[in-house]
Structure formats: structure tokens, C-alpha cells
Amino acid sequence: MSSFFNNPRALLFGIDDIMKSESTTGSKISINNNSISSPNSKEIQLQELRESFKNCNKCGLASTRKNIVFGDGNPEARLMFIGEGPGAEEDNQGLPFVGRSGQLLTKMIEAMGISRKDVFIANIVKCRPPENRDPLMEEAQACIGYLRSQIQIINPEVIVCLGSVSLNFLLQPEGKVKLGISKLRGTWQDFYGYKVLPTFHPAYLLRNPSKKADAWKDLQKVMVELGLEINK
Numbered sequence: 001m002s003s004f005f006n007n008p009r010a011l012l013f014g015i016d017d018i019m020k021s022e023s024t025t026g027s028k029i030s031i032n033n034n035s036i037s038s039p040n041s042k043e044i045q046l047q048e049l050r051e052s053f054k055n056c057n058k059c060g061l062a063s064t065r066k067n068i069v070f071g072d073g074n075p076e077a078r079l080m081f082i083g084e085g086p087g088a089e090e091d092n093q094g095l096p097f098v099g100r101s102g103q104l105l106t107k108m109i110e111a112m113g114i115s116r117k118d119v120f121i122a123n124i125v126k127c128r129p130p131e132n133r134d135p136l137m138e139e140a141q142a143c144i145g146y147l148r149s150q151i152q153i154i155n156p157e158v159i160v161c162l163g164s165v166s167l168n169f170l171l172q173p174e175g176k177v178k179l180g181i182s183k184l185r186g187t188w189q190d191f192y193g194y195k196v197l198p199t200f201h202p203a204y205l206l207r208n209p210s211k212k213a214d215a216w217k218d219l220q221k222v223m224v225e226l227g228l229e230i231n232k
């Protein structure tokens, strides 16, 4: 257990969570992506997590949602994308990034030479904010623990934050300083030992197509980090 406590990722969770995790899975969690003994254990842990908040009403978004949008993708993903919250189509289907922004995100992922099935996509809040407004601080703070659990279970090599809201609520949920996406995009950030790369949200890219070139540069940095081939 000591190696885990020496890792900054352990700070994501309290000791009780870690003890519980070890006692229920019978396996030791480490920084290594392949260190959990059962090949399906990440999938099972994600299913258990999903079940644990299927009736969540910890914040006001519970009263207007149609579906909780847990997230979707490969439990063994090396790469996670994190957006801010579900939109109307996502709320209808219970899946993340399935509207116009999602279609662009799929193209961005495929341009990297991988598919949506290879990555895991989640949001800061799991229920749709009305009228697609940004999540409120109290909503993000109520929900962020679920995302942290997803990150801990999947243990990705790289996390891409899509847009300013995702970046700010992930890196500093207390909201002490406003982190600007234009300034920080394409620069490596640290989240408890996880490598985080912010880039523009696909919805912003749909409104500002000239920024797609910048987003592609950012994704190429991720490709280099993951050892993916870049076809220029």
C-alpha cells in the first residue's frame, strides 16, 4: 500500500476509499495501468460506480434531467476526454457528446488514428444544466467526486480537458483563480500526477472553425505522449 500513498494520485481519495477499494476488489491499485489483477475489474468498478449514483439528487440538476449521463468508452482507455456537462441530445440519450459537438469530437479522435471505442468520454457534471448554461460551482462541487472516481478507476495516461469550464472545475474546483483556456491550451497541466492537456471545446470550434488548427496542434501533443503515429 505504501507505493500508492506515496503517489500524488492517492490524494484524490481518502484512506477509507482506498481501504474499501482494496478490500472489495482484492487487488492493489497502483499507478500502473495494467496492475489490477482481474481483466474486467475496471469495467466492474465502473458499473458499480454507475449504480451507486443512479438516483443521485445531490444538486438541483436532478430535478430537470431526463437521464444521468455517466460517461462512455473503454474502461482500459489510455486517454480520457472531459467536457463540462450534457446538452439536450446527451440528456435524451444518456450518452456524452452525441450532438453536433460530439460529432466533431468523434472526428477529432479519429484524426488521431484511434476511435471513440478506444477512449473514455465524461463530463464534470452528469446531469444537463438547463438551457445548456455552464454548471454552477455548487453543482460541479457536488458532482466532481464521481468524475474523480472514474479517473481513478480508468487510470488514463492522458486527460484532455475540453474547454475552460472543464479545465477550471477539474483543476481547481474551489474556483480560486480563473484559468484561461486560450492561455493554457496546449500546455501540460498536472492533476494529482495525471497529465492533463487543455484544448478548445468542440462547440467553440464549431463557432470558430479557424481555431481548429490550434486544437489539432494540441491533439498532436497528446499523440506524441501516447506514442501514436502522426501523419502530416
Ligand code: SF4
Residues within 6 Å of the ligand: 053, 056, 057, 058, 059, 060, 061, 062, 068, 125, 126, 127, 139, 142, 143
Ligand atoms: S449533476 Fe451530479 S451531483 Fe448533481 S444530481 Fe446529477 S449526478 Fe448528482
